[in-house]
Amino acid sequence: MLATLSGYTAADEGKNELPDTLKGMFKNPIAAGADPWVIKSGKYYYTCLSNGNVDSKGISVCRSLKLTEPGSKITVWTAPDTGWNSTQIWAPELHHMNNRWYIYYAAGRKKGAPYIHQRSGVLESVSDDPQGQYIDRGLLQTGVDKNDPSGTIWAIDVNVASIKGKLYAVWSGWEKNMDTDKTSQQLYIAEMSNPWTISSKRVKLSGPDQPWEQGGPLNLNEGPEFLLHKGQVFIIYSTRESWTPEYRLGQLRLKDPARSLLDAANWLKSGPVFQGTQTVHGTGHASFTTSPDGKEWWMIYHTKRSTKPGWERDIMMQKFKWDKDGNPDFGKPEPAGKLLKKPSGEEGG
Structure with a gap:
């Protein structure tokens, strides 16, 4: 919960600079913030983030030729003054479909705790420019509640993918709306018509x-x-509590890709597949992409700066592999400050 990506500014650029003798290396963290979302399109990487902390009012997109450097951010959308999505913009994700860009995000209608008003919506770009203007496509139907002003059930962290010609959404939500944010969260999936x-x-x-x-x-x-x-x-997901050092990743694998994704029995759970160590805390909310030359797989995730409960977090990245059974092998999180080899094909690598 409290899913935000914040704290990164243009002033953070250059903080990860190394001497010329180490230009082929980088070190974590690559930025301050949480819930990182990075997508590769052509030669560029785009990072989507909310402006601020839990009470964010806007969404920005960064563009960079380098996976290790997010680049300067441009605000692409600001929340309205009133309505279901007027505050608490959490964990936006950027996706490219049909020559348009779509941003999936969670938001609320009231500022501050309890965080019981979070619902999920989508923005659509006016052109094929991820840093351009967006229009609000409104709420996503993440469960019907006729007694709620929004008509929907609490939902955050929407992710989408086109699989065998069909578009699917997966998200974190509640079984039913509650008057407390101390409510267990589940994972749901549904098909999309657009x-x-x-x-x-x-x-x-x-x-x-x-x-x-x-x-x-x-x-x-x-x-x-x-x-x-x-x-x-x-489906790689986060479990335990994001404000604690126990945050970690779990995995669902579709048992038979020929059978329906909407059959819950067709998914196999395993985990934890990635978790903290004595020196790395609260590893979670990952996104995945490839190196500039497409030869390597990389995971971008966040960690906590201390073991104390709270929201001070950093963005980390590291390479991962695939095991003989076809599962992702994320290994163990590398500690902050350790020199790592830059992604294959990255300028200066």
């Missing part, structure tokens, strides 16, 4: 039902991300 319309009933794929997903002040599944590789379909 980038701004969920056209099927939601199906619950996962809840925090395993021992490694439990034990803290609030059991949750959130931050789901589709990860596609050689015909296999994965």
Whole structure:
């Protein structure tokens, strides 16, 4: 919960500079913030982020030739003064479909706790420019609640993917609307008829039902991300509490890609597939991309700066591999400050 990506400014550029003798290397963190979303399009990487912390009012997009440097940000959308999405802009994601860009985000109608008003919506670019103007396509139907002013059920962290000619959305949500944000979060999936319309009933794929997903002040599944590789379909998600050092990643794998994604029994859960160490805390909310030359897979995620509960977090990245069974092998998180080899094909690498 409290899914934000904030704190990065243009002033952060250059803070990761190394001497000329180490130009082929980089070190984490690459920026301050949380819930990183990075997408590669052509020769550029685009980073999508909210402006500010939990009470954010806007969304920005950065562009860079380098995966290790987010680049300067441009605000592409500012929340309205009133309405369901007037404040608390959380964890925006940028996707490219049909020569347009779409930003999926969560927002609320009231500032501050309790965070019981979060719903999910989508913006559509006016042109094929991810840093250009966007129009508001409105709420996504993430569960029907006729007794709620929005008509929908609490939902955050929407991710989408086109799989075998069909568009799907996956997100973190509640079973039903509650008057407390101390409510367990589940993962849901549904089919979409277009980038701004969920056209099927939601199906619950996962809840925090395993021992490694439990034990803290609030059991949750959130931050789901589709990860596609050689015909296999994965959903990598975050579990435990994002404000604690126990935040970690779990995995759902589609057992039979020929069968429906909307069949909950067709998904196999495993985990944790990535978690903190004695020196790296609260690893979660990852996104995935490839190196500039397309030869390597990279994960971008956030960590906590200390073991104390709170929201001071940094953006980290590291390369990962695929094991003999076709599963992603994320390894262990590398500590901040360690020299790592730059992504293959990156300028200066």
